[in-house]
Amino acid sequence: MKIQPNESYILDLLVKLLDTPSPSGFTREVIQIVREEAEALSIPFSQNEKGGAILTLKGKDSSCRIAISAHVDTLGAMVRAVNSNGTLAITSVGGFMMNSIENEYCQIHTRSGKVYTGTILSSHPSVHVYSDAREFKREERNMEVRIDELVENKEDVLKLGISVGDFISFDARPVVTSSGLVKSRHLDDKASVAALFGLLESSRREGWLPRHDLVFLISNFEEVGHGAAWIPEGVNEMIAVDMGAMGDNLSCKETDVSICAKDSSGPYDYEMTGRLIDLAKALDIPHAVDIYPHYGSDASAALQAGHNIRAALIGPGVHASHAMERTHKQAIFNTTRLLAAYVAE
Structure with a gap:
């Protein structure tokens, strides 16, 4: 399925999130923004005991439940x-x-x-x-x-x-340049949170439903390793949406959607990863398949906690991760497009 993300909505929300302080363990204010955005879209909102946000979107078929995570906590x-x-x-x-x-x-x-x-x-x-x-x-x-x-x-x-x-x-100091580049601290992982809301906003605005039930986990302890150690019950598949890294022996660019085949926690699900690659090719979405040996995700935490799930990892390409980061707006928008294709196919 092809969608047209609301680009101004995504970028405006991203800057708002970036301007809100939220180091791991101090995320109440940014989670309140998540709550307000969910309520504005009439998306059911709840929280886990750690304070992370859980959003739900009913699908056409409840026989499978897909979790999509992104983290709002920062360094x-x-x-x-x-x-x-x-x-x-x-x-x-x-x-x-x-x-x-x-x-x-x-x-x-x-x-x-x-x-x-x-x-x-x-x-x-x-x-x-x-x-x-x-x-x-x-x-x-x-x-x-x-x-x-x-x-x-x-x-x-x-x-x-x-x-x-x-x-x-x-201080994040976010800037969106005339060339479409977004430079700021904490694009890891607020760029992905904005991409997820782009998916939710598109569903409401364009009136489409995902094939299966979706549960969105906006985690708030990912940077310290246990953001998604707990996930809601009944999840069969999980897609962690987190930034793609750039550097030696990596193909990802700032304009790409990164599809991670393996990180420090091991390989991601072969079929899910393959399907994401096929969809990116079919939709002509610039993408790269990479391996990140010094990287872990919310899906890593969920798998290591023993959850019986299949998992994959994608996200916009980000340069200089954990420093003064930069990506391109198209990588964020295309992350939304690839997610929509996966959940609505």
Whole structure:
């Protein structure tokens, strides 16, 4: 089945999601956006105990139930300690290179609801002061947050209400260029969440139904490994929608839909993967089949948790994953098209 995604809807929602802080474990605000979008489309919404969103779309035939997942949680950090000089020591949430967040603006989210801004720096941030500033190792113990408040010591910071365990989000800075490129932090995996909503919006606007019942899991702990360790009952197949990586020994481009044949958890289902490849070819969707040895998905978590399912993995191609990411809008739209073809065939 061919559909025409509502491109402006998808991009507008994507920017809205990107502008909403949501490191793993701190996703209530972004899940509220998911709830509001689901309600606007009259899609039933519920949540699991971890706070992830579950959306359902009834199909023509209930003999099979297909789960489609994407994750709305992102990389981030937490306050590990308040330093004596008034900066914050951090502990990472998710896996990223420390040099990828150096000099980035961030927000500190206190448990009282107060939000402060800051900048992430190494503790030797100036070549005019530190002779080893260039070589100083960028590792967690050497990174700190400079708070945008007049603080000189630990006591000053504590008076602000900042404490150990507060979440730190990285400013995403989303930009959609005139050439159709989308650059931002956290395209992993908010680009896929937007693609899923493109599928739901198309079903409502164009009045089509999937062949089988669909359950959408918008997970909120994928970046720390257990986003879809639990999935709703009765699922036969699962498609994880997550970004496709780019680099050495990989074919994927920013304009492609990535179809992953194998990742760190092992091969994905042969028949499902083959069907996705065949559909992409039939619809002339630019795509690449790749293997990601340093990658895991929500489907990986579900399989490792022992769920009796078949699983596949697709998503828009993203350059510089877990750093300053970039994709092309057509990769996102075509992810929606390929999903629609799979579920409506």
